[in-house]
Amino acid sequence: KRRKMADKVLPQRIRELVPESQAYMDLLAFERKLDQTIARKRMEIQEAIKKPLTQKRKLRIYISNTFTPAKEEGEGGERVASWELRVEGKLLEDVRMRAGMNCKQKRKFSSFFKSLVIELDKDLYGPDNHLVEWHRLPTTQETDGFQVKRPGDVNVKCTLLLMLDHQPPQYKLDPRLARLLGVHTQTRASIMQALWLYIKHNKLQDSHEKEYINCNRYFRQIFNCVRMRFSEIPMKLAGLLQHPDPIIINHTISVDPNDQKKTACYDIDVEVDDPLKAQMSNFLASTTNQQEIASLDAKV
Numbered sequence: 001k002r003r004k005m006a007d008k009v010l011p012q013r014i015r016e017l018v019p020e021s022q023a024y025m026d027l028l029a030f031e032r033k034l035d036q037t038i039a040r041k042r043m044e045i046q047e048a049i050k051k052p053l054t055q056k057r058k059l060r061i062y063i064s065n066t067f068t069p070a071k072e073e074g075e076g077g078e079r080v081a082s083w084e085l086r087v088e089g090k091l092l093e094d095v096r097m098r099a100g101m102n103c104k105q106k107r108k109f110s111s112f113f114k115s116l117v118i119e120l121d122k123d124l125y126g127p128d129n130h131l132v133e134w135h136r137l138p139t140t141q142e143t144d145g146f147q148v149k150r151p152g153d154v155n156v157k158c159t160l161l162l163m164l165d166h167q168p169p170q171y172k173l174d175p176r177l178a179r180l181l182g183v184h185t186q187t188r189a190s191i192m193q194a195l196w197l198y199i200k201h202n203k204l205q206d207s208h209e210k211e212y213i214n215c216n217r218y219f220r221q222i223f224n225c226v227r228m229r230f231s232e233i234p235m236k237l238a239g240l241l242q243h244p245d246p247i248i249i250n251h252t253i254s255v256d257p258n259d260q261k262k263t264a265c266y267d268i269d270v271e272v273d274d275p276l277k278a279q280m281s282n283f284l285a286s287t288t289n290q291q292e293i294a295s296l297d298a299k300v
Helices: 012-017 021-050 095-100 122-129 175-181 188-201 217-223 230-238 275-285 288-299
Strands: 054-068 082-091 113-119 131-135 145-151 156-164 170-173 185-187 212-214 227-229 247-253 264-273
Touching: 054 247, 082 113, 082 156, 156 264, 170 175, 170 188, 175 188, 175 217, 185 188, 188 230, 212 230, 227 230, 247 264
Parallel strands: none
Antiparallel strands: 054 082, 054 264, 082 145, 113 131, 113 156, 156 247, 170 185, 212 227
């Protein structure tokens, strides 16, 4: 067990008899400052790691298709012409992070999304077969891409709707509140913070009853009340939050065998965990250094 700092302090009599003991006392003072600095940094890291620590990256989506023409009778292969659509993607490499990247950090393409819906031409595939849907489930196995195969020998217009899987979840605000706060889509915590800043800036908090908000004309229109408690805000806000808009991509599936430009690329912004967060977690979880210091300290 580590001894208290007071137990290490040399008595005044010994310091007078051994002049070199001042160097030892200087080391004690330095150790105390170092311990305080390390303890403060650990607390700062513990607080920082509780908050979402992310960075924006570019996810490149590749949309391509192949076409298989119908075979003549007597020939091997499919008797009916068909096409296969592929939707894949990867994170673009960040040069600043290249040195710190490793294979463990590579994420599957599907892990970025909550759902993927492909709408095919309803006139070609009918009302019951024109939608292809994938939705995330607790048992979902991540994949590097999606494939859809259908019969057909004509170009097909399709629409892809991709819903990002934000962590923590994000919400789209009611347009009236979005204009007022200057926030379109954000996490619940960020929306609450923006709302509080607006209340504070416009002095809407009751000067006598601090738990009440006196609504201005904009708040009265949005929240449909003249006055409300702080504790009522989350409930009232819930009715003004919606799911974020999906990413919409319009694409044409080509069946022209001479068309060599069958791959389309789209870049979208995504948020990924900052590698620094893993390093901070490893630092807090590591006890090797502390055990070594305690062992050496016991020998002094």
